[in-house]
Structures are given as structure tokens and as C-alpha cells.
Amino acid sequence: MIKAGVVGILGYVGEELIKILARHPNIKMAKLCDKGAGLPKPMREIYPDIFQISKLPCENLVLDEVAASCDIVFLALPHVESAKIAAEFLKKGKKVIDLSADFRLKDANIYENWYNAAHPHPSLLKDAVYGIPELYKDEIENASLIANPGCYPTTIILALAPLLMAKTISVDMSSIVVSSNSGVSGGGRNFAKLYFEKEHPNHKPYNIGGTHRHIPEIEQELARIAKPTQPLTITFSPHIIPVERGMLSDIYINLTEKIEADGLREIYDDFYKNKPFVKVLPDKKLPEIKNVVNTNFCEISVNVDKRTDRIVLMSAIDNLIKGAAGQAVQNMNIMFGFDESDGIL
């Protein structure tokens, strides 16, 4: 049994992490921490509906104590703060899975531009492994520090990777447009509270016109896959839909030749054939959030609009699971040699 700690259990992602870890066959929950008035407090007062950990306390973070009792630490914390704490645990030889954005961007300058803060530990960026198990399993096996991907990037990278790697299909790399919809939990607990207080049921875009912080992450990772000759930039439009969880992205990319959807779908089937959590949908089927909510699955459909010679990809996940806590546990399973689906299937 591996001993795990979670720092930051009060948010949506932390809650989801402990739900999964509590039922994981190879994990012993060793430390649950957050900060704030009223701690330590029994978990059963915080989450009375999470089973198997109800007798543990949620404690204020004391780094040495957590390090002494855990083999791996999950961080579900705000950016900047997360990098500082991650560095401490790494120094003590612990494995770290960071669910913040702190280790996703490889270039500290780009980080500073988008997050309005100097990176606290730029020297660690090169060691962090971007944790999409379907693409980087070998690196994840040997990693000490996982940069757990953002939710929107997960939908987009999984949807585009087979196409961009195929190289046999000629597309216009400057034509990528993404329109994404997320449940309100994507905005965090305070956002969700305000939403349900003032707006529900609403549907609305936000951060339109190239301003969402997931953009540099998506562009970095797509460029890493596609190795384009020119800088790869995308138009990305996120929206809120009136559900607590679930995420669906439309991805548009122009073909520079005529192709059939069937051939393209074969490339996808082949790419994901041994990946337990990605389902490439057959012809005529389209992703729906109800099929993936509360699971670690990603549904992807591959469509060709022959009237306009444009590929239309769609992918759906649960933003809190495959888009956060589930993918983190999938990474951990790989790091420790467990079955990739332990605890999440």
C-alpha cells in the first residue's frame, strides 16, 4: 500500500481526489490538509457523503509531517502557492502531482505573461512531465513531478493528437478554432456558488478574444506534437453551461485536401486502441457529457464537413475527473506500476 497525501481538499478538485483515493485498492490515505480557520476538523464534518475516510481529520498543512507520512503528495492549490510547496516536497524526495497550472508551461516568461507572477521555481520546469498518459506514458513512469493538465487542454489535445501526429493528412495549422463548454465547477466553488445564486440556468461565454489562460498550454502542447513550421496559434472560446460538471469541445481545422471521415476515424481507432479511457466513437455517434460525467473517460468523434473541407472534432470529459482528479490518479497508477485503471474504472 502506497501512502498518499492531499493538500487542498476543500475545493472541487480536492474533494474529487479524496473520493477516488478513498476507494483505490493500493492506496492508504495518510494525510489530508488544507488551511484556514477551524482546522483540524474531522472529514465527516466536511464531506459527510465521502465514505471510508470519515474518521480522518483534515489538518492544517505542516510540510514535515506530510512528508514523513506520505510517499506521494497531490497538490490541489492555487498557482504560485502550489509551486512553492511542490519544491519543498521534491527536495524531501517525495513524488508530487501538481494539479495547478504551475508546471504546465515550459517557458517561465510565458508563465509570467499569462499568470501575472514570476514563477517561484523556474528551474523545476524542465523536470516536470506533462501528464497526459495516452501520450507520455514512458515519461510519466519515471517522473517525480507531474504537471497535471488543464481540463480544456485535455479535451483538445486528446482530440487533435492523432490527426497532428498522422502527418498523412494535410491541414492548415493556422485555422484551428475551438469552442468549448464547461460545467460551472470548472470555475471553482465560489464561482459556482455565485452562479447558482444569481444566474442559474444560464449559458454564457467568458474570456473571449484570446484571453483564457489555457491558451498557451494548448498551443505549447499542440506545437510539441505537430512541430509546425510557423508559430501555432488558436482561437479559443470557453463557455459556461448550466450543469455542475461535464465539458465538451468543438475543434475546427481546415483541410487542404479532400478526405473521407472513415479513413480519418481509422487513424484515431488505431491511435487509441490500447488506451482504456479514450473512446473513439463510430460514425454517426457524437459525444455527450452525460456519457462521461462521473467517469474518467473521454469520448471523441471525428467528422468531416465535406461542403467546406473542414474537420470537426468533438470531445467530452468530466472536467473534474479526466480533466483533473481522475487523470491525476491515472498518472499516479503509472508512476507506481499499478494497473492504469485502478480506482478510476
Place this chain on the structure above:
Amino acid sequence: MIKAGVVGILGYVGEELIKILARHPNIKMAKLCDKGAGLPKPMREIYPDIFQISKLPCENLVLDEVAASCDIVFLALPHVESAKIAAEFLKKGKKVIDLSADFRLKDANIYENWYNAAHPHPSLLKDAVYGIPELYKDEIENASLIANPGCYPTTIILALAPLLMAKTISVDMSSIVVSSNSGVSGGGRNFAKLYFEKEHPNHKPYNIGGTHRHIPEIEQELARIAKPTQPLTITFSPHIIPVERGMLSDIYINLTEKIEADGLREIYDDFYKNKPFVKVLPDKKLPEIKNVVNTNFCEISVNVDKRTDRIVLMSAIDNLIKGAAGQAVQNMNIMFGFDESDGIL
């Protein structure tokens, strides 16, 4: 007082129409019809929460009776059936507002390709006026037959018209991509019932890859405005969001020059300055369905993604009001010389 009849009151659109007409200061409800077992039946048994018409019956349609007692007839019927009945009323000298798709497409061959049925009265197509009051007020004033626009086309045409008419901004007409979200009422009552029975809350795309029947309507109307040198085709992706009503469209179009959003927004402000139901939003504001649901308003925002030189337009309406019944009444107000906002403001 003008005497109005509604044929097809059992669906969502018919219900919304009688709600509006019942409170209209210049309208006397003369006939309410549908077909099916159990009619005639008092309206208060069908819609106990619609006021002022509760003592009227819903009758089985008898053309001569409706024609004898009405100045104008609204048709909220399935396509093909609607054209047949419209022709009869026109013959008897009645004004007709048709809320089906039957008179929207000018080319009977295109109609047949997309609706899988020969048009029953192709000779009437040239007389029908496409009823977007913000664009075609003069024609509407003199029309006998209004083709009331589809809901998705309304959002897209209102959002693109000022740009396409401006001609001072250089765009790539082949680059238009539209991603739209609609409340479940857009699919009709049976669809909505099944949705709430089996899926709610869900979010899902449908008719992806160039198959939705609103595509030829959108392309026809955009081409009429833009007069492009080559056939104008668009990629259009509709989705269902987990609310009963409300619609929001993202529209993407590539610039072939660099521009500022402010200048573009001025063009829009100017275009819509005397139009009571279109609100061009200021910088930083984005449309939300909660702002337009239960109203006849359309909110539009104008954004430029300078990283990719792409215009991102967004527009929101209530699909049952500005996207159907409200726009129908707006058209009627213009036809009869009433204040354009009577009954809908």
C-alpha cells in the same frame, strides 16, 4: 382591433404565440386551432396558465371559418403541411405569417434536397418576404406572406449583417464557422419530453458535419447580404444545452487585414441604433441567455482575436421569442402599422 388566428397551438411555438397575442393591445384573438382527438376543448384545459384567452376553445381547423373570422393567420405547423394551408389563406386574401421553413428558401430544388419533399407551392416562394425586421422592414410592410426565420439563422444573420454589409472590412468569406447552443424547446415538445425523461442534464451536439436544415437558409441569406463572388458555405454545429429555452451562437470569420474591435463595434452600433430589439454590447460585455430569455431581444458582442486575426461574434436570443413567436409578432406589427414593439416589450 385586428382579428388574429393561430393554427397549431399545441407546440411550443404556438403556445408562445398565443401568450403574446393574448396581451397585445391591438389584437383580438379570433380563432385558435390545431388538430387531433379531443378537440374542440377549452383553452383553459390545454394551457391553464395562459390568461385572457381561457374561455376560448381550441378547435379543429376549418379553413373557411378561420378565414371568415380573421384578418391575419399565424401558422405554427410542420413543413409541407404549412405551405398547403398558407396557400389557401392567401387565396382568400388573408395575410399569413408562416413559422415553418416552407417559404424561407427561394429555390424549390434546394428545398427538396434538404427537406426530402417537393415544395407544394413553388410559385409562392418569390412573394414570400423573409421576416427579419431589422433588415427588411420596407418589404415586410407590404407583404402578404412572411417566411418567419429559423432561430439559428436569426442569431447568425443579425450577428453578421453589419459586417457583411460594411464592405470596408476585408474578411475571408470561406472561413465562416458557427457553433451554436440551443435550449431543448428548439427540438419541439416530443424531443423535450424525451430529453427530460432520459438525459437531463446533458450537453450534446447533433447534426454535425453539414447536415442541419438551417444551413441552406443561413447561406442563402448571408449570400444575399454579402454578394460574394464565390458560393458561400459555412460550417455549422448545433448543440443542445440543459435549459428549456435560450440560444447562443459563436460565429468565427477570418480577417484578411488587421483591425481594432472598437472600430468594428462602431459599425454595429450605427447599424442597430434605431432597432429596438438588438443590443450591441459594449467592450468586455458578452451575451448571456439569461439576459434574453422570455424577451424579444437579441444581444450581440463584437470581438477581435488579435493573436489570430479572427473576428468572434456572439449573439443570444430566446429561441421561442426572437427566434420564433416574438419575431412573428414584430413582423405583424410592421405589416399593420402598429408600434414595432407592441405586445413584445
Place this chain on the structure above:
Amino acid sequence: MIKAGVVGILGYVGEELIKILARHPNIKMAKLCDKGAGLPKPMREIYPDIFQISKLPCENLVLDEVAASCDIVFLALPHVESAKIAAEFLKKGKKVIDLSADFRLKDANIYENWYNAAHPHPSLLKDAVYGIPELYKDEIENASLIANPGCYPTTIILALAPLLMAKTISVDMSSIVVSSNSGVSGGGRNFAKLYFEKEHPNHKPYNIGGTHRHIPEIEQELARIAKPTQPLTITFSPHIIPVERGMLSDIYINLTEKIEADGLREIYDDFYKNKPFVKVLPDKKLPEIKNVVNTNFCEISVNVDKRTDRIVLMSAIDNLIKGAAGQAVQNMNIMFGFDESDGIL
């Protein structure tokens, strides 16, 4: 056309009142008032989805101006404040319908005990007519001041009145137990906001053990009908159900003889036979809030539990309509000689 004013339009009840009055065939909306920063403000900014009054402003209350332009004033204000303003309008010869609790209790001492405040105008209590049109139509016709009943009392009084007046059925007056469920709008806007922010979907009791302020109102009115030989007291348990509007009460009373439900139902049918808004349900049918929400109807069922010799009455209304604004307009219709159902059917 009668000119009407509404003071207190920002709450749920005020909103519902102006929705009804705006569509009333004999009413001209003359003044809409509330108080607070930002007034005057156009109604279309406050309630964009209420039609026909969107061009009116919501003004800060100036008593003389309202009195000068209105024949009748509706008050949707907090208690105590309402009585003070009502007295001013009465002095100026205006008719007043007060939707607060201020004129419902006939005894100023009981008012003070339950509302923790001295009554500002105890001398007006004897003139106020308790506005249940099904019971007190004659008095309402001649009233200047209507005490519009509370929502829970409306369900309970309408359900018990035929039984208590019948006197041919022998019941134990000390055995009345009432369990009621209300939509969250019953608690007002702030309550509803907090509810949807923190609790939804929840079901919970409140004010249990004889502490709800509607108790003295219910007991006063039941005693007025039943004229019991001993003080009539009831046990009353209100609950919140997870819907915005709708109310259902169970009322239990012990029989001191054996009876059949059919005979009892006949008494009810007879009692309500010319009352347009009360529906006595046939055998086997039970009230449901979905049948009355958004209407002024009250559904009542009459059941006898023969195993325990207990009558079980159930009644359902829309708490904002028959339980507040709709009943207020019904009272106004009677005061001015309009059809009792104008604007509410």
C-alpha cells in the same frame, strides 16, 4: 379604466402583481414604486421579461404623487411599514389592498405578541376586510381596506371552511394538525437566493412547534367560521420544498362519528359550486402543485381515513398568485365591480 399603483415592486409579490395588472383589461398602470438606491429606473431594466409596462419607470415612493394618480394602491411591503403607508392612502380616500400581515389580525395585542412591534394604526383593524373572496364577497364589495390573506392561511381556510360551516359533521375541534409545503419564493427574494446558493435541492421544515406567524391568523379565521366553544388551537408545520413556487397543505381533523367521503365531498361541491377559482377534486384525485402553479386556482381534495376516523383534507395553490397577488386582484375585481376573474383567468 381604473388607475392602479403598486408600492413595493422589487419583491416576488410585487413582481407578480405587476405581471397581472399589466394584462388586466380594466386597469391602467399609473405608478410603480419602491425605495432604494438607483431609482427612478426604467421597468425594462428591472424586469425585462414583463411586457406592456416596460416603458414605465420604477420611482421612489412620493405619497402625494401616487395618491394623485391612482384610484387604488397595492402595498407589497414589510409589516409595520405597510400599515403606516396604508393609513396615509386611506386618509386621502384611496382604496388600499395590503399584502402584508398588518391588517389580518383583529386584535392589536395578538399582533404585538407575534410580530414584536406595536401596531401603528390599531383603530384601522376593525375596518379591514379579510380578503378571501370565496367567503366574504359582500364585505369585499364595500371595503376600502383589504387585508390580503397569507398564503398558508389561504390553503387551510379554503380547505376547512365547508366542513366547519356544515355543522352536520361532528369533528374534534382540538385535533387539527396541518403539515404544509411551500416553494422557496414564500421566503422572499433573499431567502430564495441563499437557498439556491447553498441548499438546492433540499427539503426541510422550519418554525416547528407553534412558532410560525401565520398561526394566529389561521386560528382567528377558523374560529370565526367554526365558533367553537373553546379556544381553537392548531399544530402547524411549514416546510420548504425545492421548487420556486407552489404550496400544498395536508389538514388532519378527527371525526367523532363515522362518515363516508362521498357525502362530505358533496358538501364541498355545493359550497364551491359558483366559485370560479376553487376546484373540489373528484374521488381518487389529489391536488398537485403542477396543476395550480402560475394560476389563481386552488385544488382541494376531501378524504376520509376510515381506519382511524380522521378527515384528511389537501389543498394546493400557487403561493404567489392565489396566495398573494392573484387573490389581491380578485379582491380588486370585486371592489370595482369587474368580472371576478378579469386578468387572472
Place this chain on the structure above:
Amino acid sequence: MIKAGVVGILGYVGEELIKILARHPNIKMAKLCDKGAGLPKPMREIYPDIFQISKLPCENLVLDEVAASCDIVFLALPHVESAKIAAEFLKKGKKVIDLSADFRLKDANIYENWYNAAHPHPSLLKDAVYGIPELYKDEIENASLIANPGCYPTTIILALAPLLMAKTISVDMSSIVVSSNSGVSGGGRNFAKLYFEKEHPNHKPYNIGGTHRHIPEIEQELARIAKPTQPLTITFSPHIIPVERGMLSDIYINLTEKIEADGLREIYDDFYKNKPFVKVLPDKKLPEIKNVVNTNFCEISVNVDKRTDRIVLMSAIDNLIKGAAGQAVQNMNIMFGFDESDGIL
């Protein structure tokens, strides 16, 4: 590890059972069965969001196979059918927890009167232990056959037991009135589907006037506790509230002396002091379904209406957990000597 089987996994209760058993530290899921076309089928196709059992199949029931591979069998089946299958497993020496109504009533004639069917195995009724662990732990330890209680009876028996056992408080046993509210899952999957298709959000009573099948179960168990001198009958009114799960009961009983709530609450505190799943609420606190949904807890409040000398008890549970699957697992924990809260806390 004990090997468990569940027969009847397609309904709400079966689903909840496998969710709990899948995370239970001492249980190995050995067999999952139901009947119908399309079986066997992998569990991940039936419940993709239940973890840890996704690789098991759901099979058609073959009694010998289940008996061969399980130590205990849970039956989540319709009545009559359940008793037949239970008898077979008992014959083969298996322990059985029956979640149907088949073994709850001790008198086969009463069973036949209320369920319109002869009991298939009346001789087993005397051996079945009524599984409320807070009352009958000793009997449960030694039982082979548990009659798992109904959801409404659980709320009512837990709320009344301390009072009825106390005997120091003088109450009128003929005065018990119960008004209960249940989430729609209480009616089963088909009921819930129809509800969401046609009614939601609704609130409505059903089976009023002494006709609900839980009445004889409640009366039998209350009489067993109170040992009244006369037959104990109750008035019971169930209602549906617009949520999927959660249940709250109001229980009214007349005092024949004056008492204080504090003294009564002490009796309750004392009665439930070592019972992990019953929370007696302090003064001023009332049960809410949101506090118990998704848990095995029961919240109880003890109130005295001093104006009417009536005790008002309220209790809330999750109808699918403490009212069904959770209580079943609690019973199993006791039967096998596990910690009473394993898997459900």
C-alpha cells in the same frame, strides 16, 4: 473477505447496493444478476460511473451458480418473486438480506390483504429478523434471513421508538398522524422516468386515506415496541417531492400530560448514544434532507408544541441508503461481525 451476490441490480436499490459493496473493505463482489434480454452484459455498460466492478458481468440469475460462489445474497426484487428466490438460497445454507416487503409482515393474512397475493413461504416469516440495527442488533447477529425495512417505516420507527419505549411519558396511542415526503426514486425507475418526463418539478400526495402498503409494517412494528392495550392504527400520508432522493417524515402524537422538550430530548440522546447512524438534533435544529442524502445517517428532531400539547417528531434519511441499501449493508456488517459502519461511513 466475504463473497457477496446481488440479485436485481438494474433498479435504484440494486444500483445503490453495488456502489456500496464495491467499496466495502471486507467484501468481494462475486455475482451480479438480473434478468432480461441482453444479459450477460459488462457492468461498465450498465453503470459506467460505478468504479471497481466495471469488469464484472451482469448475468442472468442461475441459482446454483450464485449459491456456489457467494456467502451472502442480497435480493432487490419485486415482492412474491423475492420470497421464492430467498427460500432457495436459505435451503442451500446461504445468508439472505431481502430488500423487498416479503418478510416484513409477520402475519401471512395481513400480507395477503395488502399485497393481493398469497405469501409463497409463510413458514419462513417467523425466522425473518426485521433489520433495524438500532433496535434489534442481537437478533440480527444470529439471523440467516433479514427483512430489510421499508424506507418510510425506517423514518417513523426510529423517530418514535425512544418515546414509545420510555413509558414515562404519557401519550395517546390513537393520535399518531404521519405526513411524509419522498424523493421520486422511492417509486422506482419507471415511476421516476415518467415523473421527470411529465411532471417535474411537482409536489403531490399519493395513496391518501389509509391505502399505502407501508401502513401495516409501521403499525406492526410500533405495536411491537409500544405494546398498546388496543390495536394501534395510524394515519399516514406519503408525498412526492421534486428531488431524486431524500425522505422526511413529520410525526404527530398527542400528549396526555404537559412536558418539556428538553426532558424528552434527553431520553432520545440516551437511547441513541452509541448508535453511529442516528443523530438526535439539539434544540432549534431540524432535519434537512440535504444533510443525509448520500449517507446512511438518520437525523431526528424532538419538538413539543406547547400550545396544543402535541409532540412533533421529524426524521430525515436517504431513502435509498438508510432506507434501503445502506441499512442492508449495516445489517450484513452485524451478521458477519464487521464494524457496523464498514463501507457506509
